[in-house]
Amino acid sequence: MIRQAMWVLGLVLTGGALLAPWWFAGQGLPMALPLTGTGFWDYPGIATVVGKTLLVGLLSSLLALACASLIMARDAVALNPARNDVGITFAAPHLAFAIAFLWLFTPYGWFDRLLPFSLPWFEQQSLVTLITILVIKETPFLVVMGRQQLGQLPYRQWLLQGQALGTAPDRSWWLVVFPAWLRAMRLILFAVAIYSVAVVDLAQVAGPLNPPLLAPLIVSWQLQFDAVSQSLAAQGTWLLIAFGVVMVVAFYLLERSLTKLIGWRIGSRVKPAVTRIAAAATHWFSFTARGIFVVVSCMALVALVALSLGRGWFYPQVLPQVWNFEHWLERSGDALTLATTTLGLALATATLATLMIVWLREWQRYRSYELADAWLLLALFVPQLSLVVAWLASDWSTFMSSTYISVLVAHVWFSFAYGYLVYAPAERAVTQIHLSVGRSLGYRYWHSWWWFKRPLLHSALAHCFMVTFLVSVAQYVPTLLLSAGRLPTLTTELVAVSSGGEWQLPALYATLLWLIAFSALMLTQITRKKRVLR
Amino acid sequence: MSSESPEICFREQLLHWQESGTTLALPDIILAKGQSAGVMGPSGCGKSSWLRCLLGEAVGHVKLTGEFYVRDREISKLAIEDRNIGILLQDNPLFPHYSVRKNLAFALQKKNVSRAEQNQMIASQLALLGMADFIDRLPGQLSGGQRARIGLLRTVLAEPALVLLDEPFNALDSQRRQQVRDWTFAFLKQRGISSIIVSHQADDLTYVDQHVSWPEGVSE
Structure with missing residues (x-):
């Protein structure tokens, strides 16, 4: 009892x-839907806000999925797959990592001082910077979660069967294991895509300004207490939910399309040389990506410590005057x-x-x-x-x-x-x-x-x-x-x-x-x- | 080797356990086209590890050395996909997320035929098994016996010189086991494919051409 x-x-x-x-x-x-005539769509730059927000959500999640899939491909066929390779990047808080990334790679940052030429890709607050930070942070999350999901599948047996039927292990991964892994990752991918489209803190620090992305814009409306701003925040909330639905639908369709496409490739003959080149490219990418994650994360941590200890670190000095x-x-x-x-x-x-x-x-x-x-x-x-x-x-x-x-x-x-x-x-x-x-x-x-x-x-x-x-x-x-x-x-x-x-x-x-x-x-x-x- | 040489020739086989350092000398296996060998031994004696080594899988705790010829080709240094050896495992023989058609198509990629020809081939093979209606079903929608038959058909469609069967009938009940066993040996014989089966049940080895005794003693 x-x-x-x-x-x-x-x-x-x-x-x-x-x-x-x-x-x-x-x-x-x-209950304030962002319908036409409510004034929401008259907000200056709202079309750009919508476009940029969807672009960040879709592109960063897609790139992170692509990177994670290639890393997993190498992991699955390796006899002794790595386990702690992305740990340091995975554990790094998004925001702390973003601060260090900005200091290292943006104009007037450390690399700008060190190298004889400027790095043209990363502005202090831009779409490219935000998407890059999101990809570097989301890929290790997908890899860590992906390894766990892969562990639930009899993938070694599938690879063995594929090989016994004459298919190289790398190709077996894409044809047999990947569709099942992608299906197992469905909910996790939805979560990542929704996070990317609705991210606030990273977007405030590294995302574009004038206009900003939708989520930081809603926060700024919410923190103003006039009726117009509150109404905009309420309508923006619904739009953000709609963006979440768009992400779910987009990634569901992506999963279905990829599975269908891969299904079509079964039974097709591929020249052994092509398989070998693809395997080598996967290996190279996986190795390089892991290397970049570890190196950038270590550099970011060192940069943060150095920044907090250095005094009189003015542009263009590579090192501070005093520690x-x-x-x-x-x-x-x-x-x-x-x-x-x-x-x-x-x-x-x-x-x-x-x-x-x-x-x-x-x-x-x-x-x-x-x-x-x-x-x-x-x-x-x-x-x-x-x-x-x-x-x-x-x-x-x-x-x-x-x-x-x-x-x-x-x-x-x-x-x-x-x-x-x-x-x-x-x-x-x-x-x-x-x-x-x-x-x-x-x-x-x-x-x-x-x-x-x-x-x-x-x-x-x-x-x-x-x-x-x-x-x-x-x-x-x-x-x-x-x-x-x-x-x-x-x-x-x-x-x-x-x-x-x-x-x-x-x-x-x-x-x-x-x-x-x-x-x-x-x-x-x-x-x-x-x-x-x- | 001469043109009359056997289809399969495994000689001077030594199975070495890395951790304990013990080594087992295994009998030679020489099979003509379509012949079968059956290996019986107690559980845990290393039969399955030996099969996996023959397939080419890196098995962590054991190492197999010797001479291994399949259709006159030494296979020791070849990758699994190049050895011309198929395998049928005791459970989950099929990819569960693909239909019977896709599972079978997987074995046909080496043939370099059009998709239409592939489909025709699959349909006719299934019709021979009396399973034409199952072409678009998922493995989960088949009975254990049906899965076993499709699994063997897939292995055979890849046209291996040798099929390794690792306790292939374990997942079946006794009545179904006998049916599938009879059908398997007849099917392999009819297609002229050599096979090695390991099992802990004497009944599974009734139809084999050679009985191989798994040695009890351990040599250096």
Whole structure:
């Protein structure tokens, strides 16, 4: 009886935490559609805003998918595929990485000073810069998630069968494994595409201005309190949701078209020389891309540390006049407070989200009932900004007892979906028999889980905790808007101080942000390794 | 080797376990066109690893050395796709996300024929099996026996000199097992394709031309 009550209590708490934000979103979503005649389409430059926003969403996601597919192609056919090659780029907070990228590659940046010629591609705030940063950041995410999805497929057996039928392994990857992998990646790709079209913080720092992209424009409207701006924000929210739908449809059609196209190639003869050249090109690209990710990420980290320690670093000097910790000491009070808030939120978020994910998986096992992943990942399929704007217009703030709780709930809610993406496939692959054997020996359900099932999921749990932690660290829109600026974190402050011409303070905050994220990655690796060595 | 040389000739085979350092000397296998050899041995003795080595797969824990001729060609240094050896595994013999037609088309790419000819070929082969209506079905829509037959047909359509069968009937119930087994051996014999089958069940080896005993002792 008590055990049943515990399950019911868990269901109420987890279900409530997952469903309540939807209820608030439904309550607060402003019914102001961006129809003709509402004035929305008369806003100066709105057509450019729409075009550029869709271009960023489509192009960055497509390029990231192409890069990730080529890296996966090499991984799948390699006997000892790399595992930690993209870790440093994956763990780098988007914003910290963007700050360093801008300092390194834009005019008056470090490479501009070092090289005898200018790098013409990257302006401080431009479409190309934003798309490049998004591709460099999204590709490792797709690779990490893609490896997990690939692990669920019997792809080695498929490659072997393909080879036994006379097809080279690289070609077998594209003909047999890739369509199935792409299908398995569908929800993750939707999430990436929607994130790209609705990105706020990166777009504010590296995206085009005059006019900006739609998401940062909505934030600026939302932060102005006149009726016209609020109406524009409400209509923009709907347009952003429509863009999310466009991304989902576009990527679904892309998946179907690619699968169809590949299906047509089955049975076609290809000259062995062509297969060899294609395999060599894939190998070269995969190697180069990994190299670029690692080198650029390492350079970015070094650049941030150097920027925060250097004094009198004026153009065109390659190195600063003085190195010292003066700036760190001057700013240590503020930085420490921000870091503590960021760390506290991230730890609380990761703990709560991981507990909810574990509980929900066990509840599904216990009830022999599998909820469709799409329902649990739904938070990833609606632009975050649209949801937060809707919450602001609902009873959300009345319901939450404090600003901290309000922000924490939002962090947990958004982190949950990413954590579930990481944990659920690993949990599904583990047999329940050990838990049942434990119970047959007299252990209670969660006792048995702890002693017999948890050790098998140690790596997945560590990974889930790390991912939810990193998602919380990177949260900008919910933190800024739900707290109305009263709960500053390293991420919100980094965006705020990045708009000026000064580099040192953004670099200091970005370094701290990166160090926090990198510590989480290192701790996860150490914990996993210790487990293996035992 | 002369023109009357056997289709398959594996000699002086040594299977070496990297970790323990033990080595097993395996009997020679010499097969004429269409002949079959059956290997029986207890579970975990290395039969499947040996088959995978013959196929050309890099198996981490064991290494196979010896002389390996398929149609007079030494295959040791060749990639899997160039060895002219097909394999039929015990479960999931087909690509589950492709229809029967696509699965079979996969084996026809070396033939360099038009798509229309390919389709005709597939349709006629399926008709011979009495499975013409299954051409556009997915493997998940077939029974275990039907999957096994399509799996073997796909392997055979690639025209290998040798087919390796690794416990191919394990996923079938006893009644279906006997039917599919009888059909498999007749089918391979009729097409003149040599085969090596490993199994832990004596019944599976009823029709083979040669019985190969898996050695019990371990030599250096």
